[in-house]
Amino acid sequence: MQEQSDDDKEKPLAKRALTTQKRRKEIVEAAAACFITQGFHQTSIRDIAKRAGISLGNLYNHFSSKTDLIAEIAVLESDDQTVVNDILSEDGKVQDILARFIAVHFDELSKPENAVLAAEITSEAMRNPQIAEPFLENRAQLVARLASVLISPDLNYPEDTTEMAELILTLVQSTAARAAFQPGRKQKATLGALQSSVCRLVGLSD
Amino acid sequence: MQEQSDDDKEKPLAKRALTTQKRRKEIVEAAAACFITQGFHQTSIRDIAKRAGISLGNLYNHFSSKTDLIAEIAVLESDDQTVVNDILSEDGKVQDILARFIAVHFDELSKPENAVLAAEITSEAMRNPQIAEPFLENRAQLVARLASVLISPDLNYPEDTTEMAELILTLVQSTAARAAFQPGRKQKATLGALQSSVCRLVGLSD
DNA sequence: ATTGAGTGAACGATCGTTCATTCAATATAT
DNA sequence: ATATATTGAATGAACGATCGTTCACTCAAT
Structure with a gap:
């Protein structure tokens, strides 16, 4: 799956951006699972990070606050x-x-x-x-x-x-x-x- | 409103028990008000005590836990x-x-x-x-x-x-x-x- | 060389709950 | 009726835990 064309500049979706997108989805799914079993306000950021298999700090690289995550789930x-x-x-x-x-x-x-x-x-x-x-x-x-x-x-x-x-x-x-x-x-x-x-x-x- | 009959022993509901009952009701009403505006899990015991006009510790003389209070509200x-x-x-x-x-x-x-x-x-x-x-x-x-x-x-x-x-x-x-x-x-x-x-x-x- | 995902310690705030203590109301003894 | 003992409402400080969030830092991808 290697692609090296001349006009790759228009498609900067490299390995980095792809895994980032994937990671974000994983977090959302982990959050949804936590919210279902524990409810919004009984779920901690640590619960979500643990379930998603990432560190506490990294979660804040993808979502700026717990409220943002709740809103995202509601929209989805x-x-x-x-x-x-x-x-x-x-x-x-x-x-x-x-x-x-x-x-x-x-x-x-x-x-x-x-x-x-x-x-x-x-x-x-x-x-x-x-x-x-x-x-x-x-x-x-x-x-x-x-x-x-x-x-x-x-x-x-x-x-x-x-x-x-x-x-x-x-x-x-x-x-x-x-x-x-x-x-x-x-x-x-x-x-x-x-x-x-x-x-x-x-x-x-x- | 003074009553002193012979068989008052069967009605030990004196001033003490009456105000206790009243206080309990006040706490429940304060809790309900808090729960309506903030939700169960975004309401703290301190919020309820403050709204009821009593101290934090005293609330625990009437309800043994926050869960008990939530259950009481749900039943009522x-x-x-x-x-x-x-x-x-x-x-x-x-x-x-x-x-x-x-x-x-x-x-x-x-x-x-x-x-x-x-x-x-x-x-x-x-x-x-x-x-x-x-x-x-x-x-x-x-x-x-x-x-x-x-x-x-x-x-x-x-x-x-x-x-x-x-x-x-x-x-x-x-x-x-x-x-x-x-x-x-x-x-x-x-x-x-x-x-x-x-x-x-x-x-x-x- | 720069970017940004990834980490876990750390911070200050707040949480539910417990505690020692005070004091007025009640029960008991005299 | 008076004195004494007991009860339980009332207080706010204190405790340990946990919360959301930030931080300094590492390292692979760009």
């Missing part, structure tokens, strides 16, 4: 919603799109790690504007997409679609969080109830 | 659900009971202080069994009551009422939490959407 977690956002943008019958959206979003958020991290972020966002901003921005985007799906077909739906989209999103996310600590078998039943509930809300047959 | 907050529990036990038409339940529960949980504290407790309960236990117990009780309301009338409802009760409770609580940070005017619209949504879920006309 919110960005994971890109997948479900894409589903809502696909073509197809409304009931199919909704069903897929609910199933995928539910599956993701009912994983205990994600549920715990989401709860931590939610709690933190209520107090820390730096966390609330990306959190609310991503949510607004998701609501807008979902609302557009609710308009598109000819479901007789004269009401405020944005309000309904907010309500449905809230329902899906919080139901998934609740299901995260149920046994796997009951989870399927909860997902089923959720699916038919949303259908009922938007005026579709189950 | 969950016990506030007694009001809505009573509403569900009243007699009357199902739609009226449901509407009252939703309105009262929503109003309570959409107060920012309560929303913040609830989020804090939820997050903590996922990690701390001492918090999760009373939290889940009270919730189960509320779900049971709500489920019994869903059975009682002759709404054609062959499905699992407990699952539906869980879903409705989740919807009401999380919608209220979301509304807590909306302007007051939008809150009313959200409550309206919530009311009609629940009606639709249980098969009632709006």
Whole structure:
């Protein structure tokens, strides 16, 4: 994997920058793991450094403060919603799109790690504007997409679609969080109830 | 207010025990206030003592540890659900009971202080069994009551009422939490959407 | 020669908790 | 009723641990 071309000046991503990028990612993943098991404010910088396998001082070469790290995690977690956002943008019958959206979003958020991290972020966002901003921005985007799906077909739906989209999103996310600590078998039943509930809300047959 | 009866021995609640009880309550209220603005783990014992207007050492005469205080707050907050529990036990038409339940529960949980504290407790309960236990117990009780309301009338409802009760409770609580940070005017619209949504879920006309 | 990742000691602040002590309220003995 | 002993609320200093952050320094990559 040796490359020595003449115009390498435009690609200064040498060994140095590459490992730096990798190291940064390792730190973020270690931090996320710590935050999930211990929570934001019960996790120390030393915990994260130890888990990432680096020294205490070196962590500060990649992140200037603990707050910055928390913010980064919050942003990355919110960005994971890109997948479900894409589903809502696909073509197809409304009931199919909704069903897929609910199933995928539910599956993701009912994983205990994600549920715990989401709860931590939610709690933190209520107090820390730096966390609330990306959190609310991503949510607004998701609501807008979902609302557009609710308009598109000819479901007789004269009401405020944005309000309904907010309500449905809230329902899906919080139901998934609740299901995260149920046994796997009951989870399927909860997902089923959720699916038919949303259908009922938007005026579709189950 | 002097009372000197013969059988006063059975009522040894003298000045001492009374002020102790009062002081304990003051500490709990101070702690709750601190937890709301700073969160559990960003609040120090010194913060609480200062807010309660007592010394650091004296706080330990009333609570043996910070964890105990957090647990006490969590229990008291969950016990506030007694009001809505009573509403569900009243007699009357199902739609009226449901509407009252939703309105009262929503109003309570959409107060920012309560929303913040609830989020804090939820997050903590996922990690701390001492918090999760009373939290889940009270919730189960509320779900049971709500489920019994869903059975009682002759709404054609062959499905699992407990699952539906869980879903409705989740919807009401999380919608209220979301509304807590909306302007007051939008809150009313959200409550309206919530009311009609629940009606639709249980098969009632709006 | 310069840069920046990497290290661990060190710093000052703050944490939860314990401690010795004071003092008013209560219980007991006279 | 008076004197005495005991209790427990109240205080703030003190302790050891841990916190987030900084620092001087090494060394490989540029």
